Amino acid sequence: MAARERLICASDDLPDGGKGVRFETQTPLGTAPAFAVRHGGKPFAYVNRCGHVPVELDWQPAEFFDYSGLYLICATHGALYAPxxxxxxxxxxxxxxxxxxxxxxxxxxxxxxEQGESSE
Ligand code: FES
Known part of the structure; x- marks a missing residue:
């Protein structure tokens, strides 16, 4: 398996504890919505699917943090996740x-x- 990088966004597009960026990724089950956010100065990315019910988290498009800016929140029932x-x-x-x-x-x-298929 050879890893390759795919551009998500510019660094400036991710303010710490602020709005994220939505994108799509490939999973074993096909294309899935995903998102990136910044926390503690570092970028993180997740499949955009709550652990409770498989729905997207954002409460407005690309808004994933709660009001404190410390946790990711699911808009549907309020589950909190460490960013x-x-x-x-x-x-x-x-x-x-x-x-x-x-x-x-x-x-x-x-x-x-991304993990790609090796040509070897
Ligand atoms: S669907 Fe996310 S907390 Fe229920």
């Missing part, structure tokens, strides 16, 4: 966290790290 791990910290997620995606940041841009 740096996707771990369920409160609410109906009942221990089921978000599915994390690998990202990297360099040269003012944020990239999704």
């Amino acid at each position: 740096d791990s996707g771990r369920c910290v409160a609410g109906k997620c009942a221990g089921k966290g978000l599915q994390a995606l690998a990202v990297t940041e360099h040269e003012g841009q944020i990239f999704l790290i």
Whole structure:
């Protein structure tokens, strides 16, 4: 498996604890909505699917943080997730966290790290 990077957005598009960026990713089950946010100065990305019911989290398009700016919140029933791990910290997620995606940041841009098929 060879990893490759796919551009998500510019670094400036992700303010710390602020609005995120929506994008799509490939999962074993097909294309899925995903999002990136910044927390503690670092970018993080997750499949946009709550651990409670498989619905998207954002309460307005690309708005994932709660009012404190410290947790990701599901708009449907208010489950809270740690933005740096996707771990369920409160609410109906009942221990089921978000599915994390690998990202990297360099040269003012944020990239999704995808695992591709090896040609060997
Ligand atoms: S669907 Fe997300 S908390 Fe219920």
